[in-house]
Amino acid sequence: MAEISPRKQPRQARARATCEAVKQAAARILVTGGPPALNTNAIAETAGVSVGTLYQYYPSKQAILAELVRDMRAGMLADIERGRAQAKGHDLRTAVRLMVGASLHHHRRDALGAEAMERAEAELPMDAETDALKRRIIALVAELLAGYGIADPELAARDLSAMTRGMAQAAVAAGETDFDALTERIARGAIGYLETGCN
Amino acid sequence: MAEISPRKQPRQARARATCEAVKQAAARILVTGGPPALNTNAIAETAGVSVGTLYQYYPSKQAILAELVRDMRAGMLADIERGRAQAKGHDLRTAVRLMVGASLHHHRRDALGAEAMERAEAELPMDAETDALKRRIIALVAELLAGYGIADPELAARDLSAMTRGMAQAAVAAGETDFDALTERIARGAIGYLETGCN
């Protein structure tokens, strides 16, 4: 059974830099070579540290990936929270546009990295903290939708998240870079989903 | 460099049964254990044949997966073709409903299998034949959409496919089994996407 929680806390600045280097190295390898290319020796070499050092802070390979995914989810949650604050007070249509835009924020920063991470998440035993983050994201969207009188807001939140994720994934895979246009297209689908339900 | 095209054609009935057993074993392992659990020894054992036998028909592990994915894509293409034949003559909304239903046909047969396969496809070097199948699927949808005067039908086809895939994936992951309800929800999004574009 592979441990997932970190093994030891870095106390000195040097050690903190090491941890960060390891994470970034793992992320880079994941983007360039996909999950099968992600092995501990490669991570250590890319990070410029030795395997032994790596294992002082991460108890297993999976733990590195888990922390990477957790970071991404935390970032997403922050993006969504900002989006909701921005959307407050607007009508449903513009609120949806703003929320979709917020969901795509991490794609704007690093589209390939975001995609690689989301795919990697699938083949990882879900750790409790990341699961909680995902639930909070959905709950946040559901709460917003409920404010507009949407029926079954939880289901709608899940559907809209999935819709966004799916379309973004395909767009990135196709090499699209105009995220404003993509946001607009996703918002059209989302608004259609929400408004067609009421009549 | 791993070969992907099959190594030898089975000539006798026994050999054909072996090939089929290998494929089904691989599919089952993929569903129950995910990509990391898919190794040649396990495949051979599950299929009830020896590794040596396996390697007489498949030049590499990837070749097995590739053929599995190819089969699934071929099935999807057939489903979509039937869907289009059924949709012909109806108005846009019912046509969309029928097409979404057709796209989900393989999910109805084996939801977990379909999902496992689609995820596995991502970490596989795209082989030419499968790529051609995917293109044909998109082209078919695009052609249908063009008949209804949709602008940029290729892009719309890609977006709608991605939308369907994303929502279906999330629904299956959440344990949903009512595919009629799911079809209806996806269709709402799709119709919204298509109709909001025109005004």
Place this chain on the structure above:
DNA sequence: ATGAAATCCGAGTATTTGCTCGGATTATTG
């Protein structure tokens, strides 16, 4: 029935991969 072709077997090989351990190096403290 008999030779040839097809199929099957599974122990074994070469490689990869996750991970450990004992000791060297660097930082911190009193």
Place this chain on the structure above:
DNA sequence: CAATAATCCGAGCAAATACTCGGATTTCAT
């Protein structure tokens, strides 16, 4: 400047994995 704690190193081990090979067994054609 010690002495102690923190950090780092990397050779190497144990296990897993993709794949091969030589020969046994079964099927087919005549």
